[in-house]
Amino acid sequence: MEELSTTVTDLAASIDSLWVLIAACLVMFMQAGFALVEVGFTRAKNGANIIMKNLMDYAVGSLVFWLIGYSLMFGEDVSGFIGKFTLMFGDDSMDGLPPYTTLMFQTVFAATAATIVSGAMAERTKFQAYFIYSIVLTLIIYPISGHWTWGGGWLSELGFIDFAGSTVVHSVGGWAALVGAALLGPRIGKYVKGKPVAIPGHNLVLGSLGVFILWLGWFGFNPGSQLAATGKDNAIAVAHIFITTNLAAAAGALASMMVSWMRYKKPSLSVTLNGALAGLVGITAGCAAVSAGSAVIIGLICGVVLVFSLEFFERTLKVDDPVGAISVHGVCGALGTLLVGVFATEGGLLFGGGFAQLGIQAIGVFSTMAWVLATSFILFKGIQMTVGLRVPERIEEEGLDIYEHGETIYNNI
Template sequence: MKKISALFIALFLLSGGQAFAAGDAAVATLSQSMDTIWVMIAAFLVFFMHAGFAMVETGFTRSKNALNILMKNLLTMSIGAVLYFIIGYGIMFGTSSGGFIGTNGFFLLGQSENIGFFVFQAVFAATCATIISGAVAERMKLISYIAVTIAMVAIVYPVVGHWIWGGGWLSELGFTDFAGSTVVHLTGAIGAVVAVSFLGGRIGKYSNGKVNVIQGHNIPLGALGVFILWFGWFGFNAGSTLSASDALIPIIVATTLLSASGGVIGSALYSYIRYKQIDASLTLNGALAGLVGITAGTASVSPIGAIFIGLIAGVILIEAVQLIDRRVKLDDPVGAIAVHGVCGVWGTVAVGLFAVEGGLFYGGGAALLLVQAIGVLAVIAWTSVTLGTFLFIYTRFSSIRVSREEEIQGLDFAEHGSTAYELRGGILNNNESPSTGSPFGHGLVDRLNGLEKPKVDRKAEVGG
């Protein structure tokens, strides 16, 4: 009897152990599925940010270039995704060669288990490239912009990403950039600096020793873009945890919200102090300044620290716009260099000051601050030298800027043969538009069908 009882107990314990093992496996599978869903949702939010970039850039520039900007943003996302699949992902996350560059994983070969991670990173890569779009707006040839996008997504950005996120030399130093103040934003902004330096300013921007303001045509559209970007940024930052169960997600969402709010308040107050009015475009960009500023340290700082980072970013933004526009004379229609570049530097350095663990203000000394500064300088040097060399060679064979006539006419006509808006009501004699002075009509359909409307016999309409 005792032997039978012992046998039953053994069978029970064995079945119980198997049940527990099966339960653990089910929990692990469910956790993995939730992580995948979380990363995909975050990727969708970051993808949607490209709509925000398109709206900001379109609203802050002139109507005659709106269609061109929309096409650049659409092409950036599409070309960026394919290039990142072919080469960018491998350089960024492949096996490291000397901490400088990845050497495998091209075409995602051997990376089938990381396909979701690839999608998330691909929309980041396109974000870096599209920063340049706004800075070069209204005067760069579309084919030249595409060439710059290829250089950024295929070479410049992945190498920076490998250094910091792919196990490269900066990550080994302890450089901290949780979601991309440097990797994405500063890299894109330095690319913009280089491209604008080769392009020069728009016609009429700098004349007779004066800096002239060229107004955007639709600030409400730009405001919509800012809100879309702010919304997508929650996925940009919180999604970088790569885990749905990460306890840091609430703090990341909170610091993202508070820093963006601080950026708005800081830019609004400072613009009022300086100009006696709250400037709308600067305040809108203040939200983006706060978001860029918190991106590096969003998981490392406290909510109070996030507010201060945002407030300071909002003030820095206004001074940076003035410096870049009036002193350095880099014509950046949307303020991308100030927002993503200067505030990207600030956000990266701010980690060394405000990080709860290791930050200078929390008793951590200057070690982290020094590492952050080294990382910033290294990324600036790599991006400027690499893209600068590329554009120097490129401009030996072809101009990257449209002609004077095309720029005055607007890139919508010059590059796409159409416009973003219906302007039929403003047509002058000989089919000349008052807004563009162009004799070419208002689009391919108009040019094919003609602008002349058939005359209507009014007498026939009323019965003679």
């Protein structure tokens, strides 16, 4: 009987590990989604550059996160701020999973944070500069703020809730994107006499396919963060997270479509696509903590806010973000994290918990924002003063592909 019990336990552990690794594969596939969204939303002359950035931030991110970043994020807590650095290469077990299962799952999350920045800085950034940035974010910026919440740091001790990374992953990428795009300045021709001019993406089919891939990948991102699938409670939790994730995305797409229809007299495909992503980003923090109905409301709120956020950054702040990454990931990531304090079924404002959890959520959101804005500014300013951030005007006008990589994504036959 004891042998049977051990066999069942081992089988459950194997199934849990396999589930998390499958989820990691889905999250890794999101890199393809990000690449297609960015390529589709920008001009053909920069397509190879964009794909190269999305490829290399995953490749280099995997290496430096394995080597150093993982221990800074999940190593033994030091004063609630950072994990103790050791050359453990992910050898420490966590959450009852095999060590390398956890390492793989967390690696794809780190890569997601890095690749978010690519879209906001597209079409005018030196590849060398982006390569340096990707290393530093995955090595230091993301792991340290991630430790605060997921590594046993001070925010986790405070009770901050960010189940799958609206703030830990998405806002980190979004706020870094804001700093990078602001320091770069707008693309040539984006503003005429202070007014924004549309620079349409060359292929919304690719952009749309990218969004569908990201939507699919999110079913690894959020449900995978349960880190187990065996047992009744885990099975119910995983299914619940699937539903809240899907409903929020659908509501975000619907809301952004309706708002764009009212404001621009026609339903905008590009805005609606970003609305689906806004709903996905917004629900990521509370996907396990809110009801299905609340997930719809969160998605609707994020979809509406997205449209006005896009306008604010483009028209008021004059920050040129070709794919809307700052609004989708930075703003909606922060907003979704705050809304956990409102809609959480345990401790949420609307469920009898008062303002306590909302206050904790605000501390987590704004402390992470401050960390990323400050460190990203130092990083990007340092790059700007040394190797330079932006390509010369001629290269920008003719396209980065030939000058930076010696090839293009479209070749006449």
